[in-house]
Each structure stands twice: as C-alpha cells, then as structure tokens.
Amino acid sequence: xxxxxxxxxxxxxxxxxxxxxxxxxxxxxxxxxxxxxxxxxxxxxxxxxxxxxxxxxxxxxxxxxxxxxxxxxxxxxxxxxxxxxxxxxxxxxxxxxxxxxxxxxxxxxxxxxxxxxxxx
Amino acid sequence: xxxxxxxxxxxxxxxxxxxxxxxxxxxxxxxxxxxxxxxxxxxxxxxxxxxxxxxxxxxxxxxxxxxxxxxxxxxxxxxxxxxxxxxxxxxxxxxxxxxxxxxxxx
Numbered sequence: 756x757x758x759x760x761x762x763x764x765x766x767x768x769x770x771x772x773x774x775x776x777x778x779x780x781x782x783x784x785x786x787x788x789x790x791x792x793x794x795x796x797x798x799x800x801x802x803x804x805x806x807x808x809x810x811x812x813x814x815x816x817x818x819x820x821x822x823x824x825x826x827x828x829x830x831x832x833x834x835x836x837x838x839x840x841x842x843x844x845x846x847x848x849x850x851x852x853x854x855x856x857x858x859x860x861x862x863x864x865x866x867x868x869x870x871x872x873x874x875x
Numbered sequence: 876x877x878x879x880x881x882x883x884x885x886x887x888x889x890x891x892x893x894x895x896x897x898x899x900x901x902x903x904x905x906x907x908x909x910x911x912x913x914x915x916x917x918x919x920x921x922x923x924x925x926x927x928x929x930x931x932x933x934x935x936x937x938x939x940x941x942x943x944x945x946x947x948x949x950x951x952x953x954x955x956x957x958x959x960x961x962x963x964x965x966x967x968x969x970x971x972x973x974x975x976x977x978x979x980x981x
Contacts, residue, residue: 792970802918802961804970817968820876853917860906860965861923868917 757781759854759866767848767873773841777854777866784830784837785810790857793828793839794865797850807857808837844873877966879973886979893949895976897962900943905964907945909938912959912975921960922947954980 763775777791784791790809796802806818808828818826827840841848852869855862879899887893897907907925910918920929922938925945935950945964949956957980962973 794970801974802963802972804972819969857970859923861908861920861929862910862918862963862970863920863923863929865917865919 757856757864759856759864761852761854761866761869763869763871765870765872767844767871768875769845769873770843773839773844773848773852773871773873775839775852775854775869775871776836777838778834778836779856780835782856784808784835785832786858787811788858791828791830791837792855792857792862794853794855794862795850796853796868799847800850803850805839805841809857846873849873877964877969877971879962879964879971881960881962881973881976883974884977884979886981887949887952889954889980890951893952893956893978893980895947895949895960895962895978897945897947897973898943899945899964899971902943902945902964903941905940905966907938907940908963909936909945909947910961910963911956912961918961949978952978952980956980 758780760778767773790807792807793805825842830837854866909922911921912918921936925940926938937948959975961975
C-alpha cells in the first residue's frame, strides 16, 4: 500500500520560496509506471494541478502554465521522496498543498495536505 | 486552456440516485476521474478511467463518459456520501480539475 507523507513549513513570507517534501513508502520515486505530482487547493482557485516528475529511462517534468516560471519539482532517489519549490510567492499562493501519485491515470493516494500561508 | 464545468451543487434524498455532470470539449475522448472530498480530508478517487472503481469503493458509485460530458452516478445514496466531488482529466500533459460539486443528502 502506497503512502505519502508531506513535510514543510506552514508559513512563508512574500517573495520567498515555498518548499515542501513528500516522502514515499510502498513504491519508488523511480517507478517506470507512476508519476509524482503536486496539487494545491484554495477557495478562490479550487483544485489546481501544479506539476509532476516521473522516470521513464530518464527524468521528466511537466508544469502548469500558471506557475511554470516559478516552480521546480525534484526527485530524491536516495531518500525516496520528491520536493516542490515555488519561488517568489505572493498571498495568492496561500493554499493547501497536496502531493499525489499518478498511476493508471488517477491520483491515488494523496498526501495529508499542508496548509501554506504566505504572509509577512 | 482546457476547462471542466460542474454544477456547484446537487441535492438528493437518501436512497435515491444522484447524478453529477462534468462538461468539457470532447471530454469523451479523454479519461475522466472523479474524486470525493469530505471536510478536512484529502480527496479520494472513486472512479477512474471513466467507469472503473478502485478497490474499497462501494458498487453504488458508477461513471460514464461520452461526447462532451462525464457523469458520476451514485445509486441508493447514503448520508455518508455527502461531500464535494471533483472531476479531472488530462489535456496535453496537464491535469485539469472541475470546479467541484457539493452533494447534499437531505
């Protein structure tokens, strides 16, 4: 059974970098049949997919157009986890952030969610 | 950019059938998923690849997808099914979610 455990700060100052990590158990970040995603949810924007990383003989990333200039998703094979970095945050980036596995064209499972507030 | 449209709310009486729609351009040509989210919890997939149920999801949940509309159907709706439901599809390596539908069981 795959489980995802998120970690990272819940408060980030405007213009700084939001960083979250998702630790994987029961699967491998290097799996050839899964992709590892970050999704956020806010009252104003609903559920918003941010991007993914996946391994198919080499590493690939896909990012949402809305954050493409500010986002990096990085796998860490030594710790079997993946991370999100979102630069130059504003209050609009305040949301609950989720990591999720994508296999068989479905997001399952999801991490527990992390409320990140952007405020000085 | 691709958009998925859901009704903001649907109401159903216990034991009756609830249907939640999700509309998008040629959505029937893509795989649709449905997620259930209860307050304070992470979303859980209830239907994937249009009509498949993950293990542990009750048989009363079913899905279909054709033309421009995907539909989540809950037969014999129970009070525990009251939640927000989101549809989702992939468009050109980008995941897109619908705005969500609040299902009220009353």
